[in-house]
Amino acid sequence: MTPALGMFLAFVAFTLVITYFSARKTSGASSYFAAGRRITGWQNGLAVAGDYMSAASFLGISGMIAFSGYDGFMYSVGWLVAYLTVLLIVAEPLRNAGKYTMADVLAYRLSPRPVRAMASLSTLTVSTFYMVAQMVGAGTLVKLLMPGISYEVAVCGVGVLMIVYVVFGGMLATTWVQIIKAILLMSGSIFLSVLVMRQFDYSFTKFFDALGHVTFHTKTGELVTRDFLQPGLKYGAQIGNGYGPLDLISLGLALVFGTAGLPHVLVRFYTVPDAKTARASVVWAMVIIGLFYIMTTFLGFGAATILNPDNIIDALGKSNPNASAPLLAQKLGGEVFFAFISAVAFATILAVVAGLTISASTSFAHDFFTNVIHHGKEQKPGEEVRVARITAFVVGAISIAIAIVLGSGVNVAFLVALAFAVAASANLPVIVLSIFWKRFNTVGACAGLGTGLVSSIVLILISPSVMGIDPETLTTGRHFIQMAPIFPLENPGILSIPLGFLGAIIGTLMTREPSAEARFTELTVRANTGLGAEGASEH
Amino acid sequence: MISPDPADLTPVSGAATDVAPLGRAGDKPSHERTGVDEMGLADWDAIAATREFKELLRSKARFIVPATIFFVLYYFALPVLVGYAPELMARKVWGNLNIAYVFALSQFFMAWALAIIYVGVAMGWDRRAEAILARFGKKSGQ
Numbered sequence: 001m002t003p004a005l006g007m008f009l010a011f012v013a014f015t016l017v018i019t020y021f022s023a024r025k026t027s028g029a030s031s032y033f034a035a036g037r038r039i040t041g042w043q044n045g046l047a048v049a050g051d052y053m054s055a056a057s058f059l060g061i062s063g064m065i066a067f068s069g070y071d072g073f074m075y076s077v078g079w080l081v082a083y084l085t086v087l088l089i090v091a092e093p094l095r096n097a098g099k100y101t102m103a104d105v106l107a108y109r110l111s112p113r114p115v116r117a118m119a120s121l122s123t124l125t126v127s128t129f130y131m132v133a134q135m136v137g138a139g140t141l142v143k144l145l146m147p148g149i150s151y152e153v154a155v156c157g158v159g160v161l162m163i164v165y166v167v168f169g170g171m172l173a174t175t176w177v178q179i180i181k182a183i184l185l186m187s188g189s190i191f192l193s194v195l196v197m198r199q200f201d202y203s204f205t206k207f208f209d210a211l212g213h214v215t216f217h218t219k220t221g222e223l224v225t226r227d228f229l230q231p232g233l234k235y236g237a238q239i240g241n242g243y244g245p246l247d248l249i250s251l252g253l254a255l256v257f258g259t260a261g262l263p264h265v266l267v268r269f270y271t272v273p274d275a276k277t278a279r280a281s282v283v284w285a286m287v288i289i290g291l292f293y294i295m296t297t298f299l300g301f302g303a304a305t306i307l308n309p310d311n312i313i314d315a316l317g318k319s320n321p322n323a324s325a326p327l328l329a330q331k332l333g334g335e336v337f338f339a340f341i342s343a344v345a346f347a348t349i350l351a352v353v354a355g356l357t358i359s360a361s362t363s364f365a366h367d368f369f370t371n372v373i374h375h376g377k378e379q380k381p382g383e384e385v386r387v388a389r390i391t392a393f394v395v396g397a398i399s400i401a402i403a404i405v406l407g408s409g410v411n412v413a414f415l416v417a418l419a420f421a422v423a424a425s426a427n428l429p430v431i432v433l434s435i436f437w438k439r440f441n442t443v444g445a446c447a448g449l450g451t452g453l454v455s456s457i458v459l460i461l462i463s464p465s466v467m468g469i470d471p472e473t474l475t476t477g478r479h480f481i482q483m484a485p486i487f488p489l490e491n492p493g494i495l496s497i498p499l500g501f502l503g504a505i506i507g508t509l510m511t512r513e514p515s516a517e518a519r520f521t522e523l524t525v526r527a528n529t530g531l532g533a534e535g536a537s538e539h
Numbered sequence: 540m541i542s543p544d545p546a547d548l549t550p551v552s553g554a555a556t557d558v559a560p561l562g563r564a565g566d567k568p569s570h571e572r573t574g575v576d577e578m579g580l581a582d583w584d585a586i587a588a589t590r591e592f593k594e595l596l597r598s599k600a601r602f603i604v605p606a607t608i609f610f611v612l613y614y615f616a617l618p619v620l621v622g623y624a625p626e627l628m629a630r631k632v633w634g635n636l637n638i639a640y641v642f643a644l645s646q647f648f649m650a651w652a653l654a655i656i657y658v659g660v661a662m663g664w665d666r667r668a669e670a671i672l673a674r675f676g677k678k679s680g681q
Contacts, residue, residue: 070639074618077646081614084650087657088603088610205634212635230629231621231639245622252618256611276665283654290647522583528595529668531581531677 002148003339011184011347012161018176019169030534032170032385033100033362037535039175039271045284048268050178051355052079052259052285053185053292055137055348056416061293062328063321065300067309069211069228071235071248072300076293078252080286082259087282090260090428093435093527095269095278099534101359102266102427103367106434108523109516111442113372118449120367122426123263125453126419127360128399130264131353133415135159135403138349140322141342152404158346159400162353166361166392170385171271174354181344181351182288188344189295192325195332196302211301216309228304243488251417254493258420261427264352264359275530303328353399361391418460421492425500426452433504435527438520440504441513448504455499459492581677591671595664602660606653613649617642 030036039047057079064072098104103119106112135155142154165173200206208229215225226233235244259265269278303312303324312324326345330338365388430448433440460466467486468479487495526532586592621628621639628639 070621070643073640073643074621077617077643078614081610081646081650084610084653085607087654088607092661208635227635229635229637229640230625232625235622236625245618248618248622249615252615256614279658279661283658286650286654290651294644294647521587524596525581525583525586525592528592528599528664529586529672531586531672 003336004342005149007339007343008346011180011343015161015165015173015177015180015350018180019165019173022169022173022176025172028382029100029366029384031172032388033267033358033366034270035171035175037271037273039281041272041277041280042284043175043179044268044272044277044281046182046288047175047178047271048265048281048285049288049292050180050182050185050351051264051268052289052352053182053348054134054352054416055141055345056133057293057296058185058189058348059137059141059322059325059345061296062299062303062325063312063323064234065228065296066303066307066312066324067321068234069214069226069301069304070231071233073297074231074235074248075251075255076296078255079259080290080293082256083282083286083289085256085260085428086265087279087286090266090431091269091278091282092275094266094431095272095275096528096530096533097435097523097526098270100267100270100366101363102261102263102431103363103371105523106430106445107371108526109434109440109519110445110513111516113375114442115445116367117372118446119427119430120363120372122422122449122453123363123367124360124395125457126261126263126422126427127356127363128395128402129415129422130262130419131356131360131395131399132402132406133419134349134353134356135399136406136415138346138353139403141345141349151407155400155403158349158353159396159403161350162357163393163396165350165354166357166396167389171267171358174351174358175271177354178351181347184344184347186288186292188329188341189292189299191337192329192332192341193295193298193302196298196306196328199302199306199332207301207305210305214304214308228301246494247489247491250489250491250494252493253497254417254420254424254491257428257497258422258424258493261423261431262419263363263423263427264355267359267362268355273535274533299325299328307331357392357395360395361388364388364391364395417465417491418456421456421460421496422453424452424493425456425496426450429497429500429504433501433508435523437508438517439508441508441511441516443511443513444504444506444508447507448500451503452496452500456492456496459487459496462486463490463492464488465490581675586671586675589671589674591667591674595667595671598667599664602657606657610649610653614646617646 025031057076061072061075064075066072094102094105097108101119101123103116103123106115106119135158138158139151139155142149143151165177197207200210211228213225214228215223217223232244235248269281272278272281303309307324307328309319312321312327313319326338326341329341333340365384369387369391370384426449429452430445433448434445461481462485464485466479467481467483469482469484470479620642628637628642630638632638632641
């Protein structure tokens, strides 16, 4: 057994113990879906951070900075600033007026069945795409770090574990898995950053000077020297089709407005006792997430200078940006630290997929099953939780199947882009309009959710992420559609977010719904005072 | 219930809201009560009509609207300048450190500072909301 496998198994064993104790404490819907609303501010802050910092952040951004310098760091900035939207606009009204899902807030004023059905569809879309991306990432990671274990085994392993956490332990187990992962990820990153700075005698002057001239081979085999602090290595106006700067702005829009519409982030605010704690937990999360993303500078730039992009090669002998952080750990901290960082990367994926699974199954059970199919009545006590458990199992199984069918060679970045774009274009407009616009109604909400969902999916399908002409020799990571892309940007946000808002506004103006307008006052009072908000359960 | 303006010919869609309670024999625990159960929880219109509540809303808008506009502009200045004014952003400020990196790093401190200011301001709103509810004999989370 390799040290990495040993550490990973230790993490799994520990989290299973937590799941066992959570399962014993979990009874009833509030306890299963919202951990009894008894999570404290700093705990929820850590859990939000653990839910959010995916393998894409840890391995992906470090790798992007190691290969493209400054432009990779732009992702880090957007991922933190996004939390200001969550803090200022969404978190408190949502906590005050909702119960388990974002659809609860919409259903207060609007006709609940159509609105919940649409919101549930968009939640399931976001969660499934995001989850498949994580699972493919997990499988690829295994191939990268432990050549002995196959892609399929790794995907099934991650899938089964996440099903166990969610089906048996519910929100409480998920929360603790996320908290532990956040602590592991932070300590690993801090230690690695210190090791990087030790190479430069803890001098920032030396560190930034070394970044000024990194010499490496480009994809075409040319030997070049670049200043890695200089913007434009990846998204410059002279690179590729010239749409780089616009793509970066479009990405920023999806990040800043999408995070506040991500179902797995929003459900976390229902696990705390009140809006005040929800607010505190966002601030805790911002401190942790911000520190982590600042450290990506050391991880990524460290890999660029100490390892050099030429030497970042995975177990299969291919140049692979995702291997940057683990290889840096190996070089600076030896085999044991390499094992630790690899185990942290797995833990990261597990915590994120567990969060996605519980938000998907909550939405299906609470919004679609109980409220749409059964008109808001449980036919037998405890039915909603039972349905959620079954859904978690089904969602997990489907994601395993999709991830195995897609295979490890496929480029999954577009799945994450899609998740953020749908969240920003479908979910955010209807959340914001239903909280702030009195005239908003059911037709508007369904039109907004529909337009946002369809426009982001269509724009991704005709974007360079999916369409493109590859040379015959390329065997892995080929584009799905071998045609020149119709839409020039990889990120659809710049077009699909306005379309989502437009759909919601036009839909609203076409009809009037007096009952929705009448209940706006109630929603406003609830959202701003917390009157009627559901508190922590007694046990 | 607002009746639509008779001069307005746009059709009325959507039924009166039909959130139904989750089923359970006997009294439901608080966490399973839905909107309809709690319609009579308070006189929403009376609370909304108080001067204090209106002032609370105005005070929130006065902070949240400018703060949101500020951070959106501050954030998007980064990709816009990096993309369209690369020479400016490449200018060195300290050793090899350039404006682009300093500006990107400043975003983190901007976000933290705004979050801390928001929490401070929001504590005042909490107190005002509690005071309004106390006048109606209610508590938050009730």
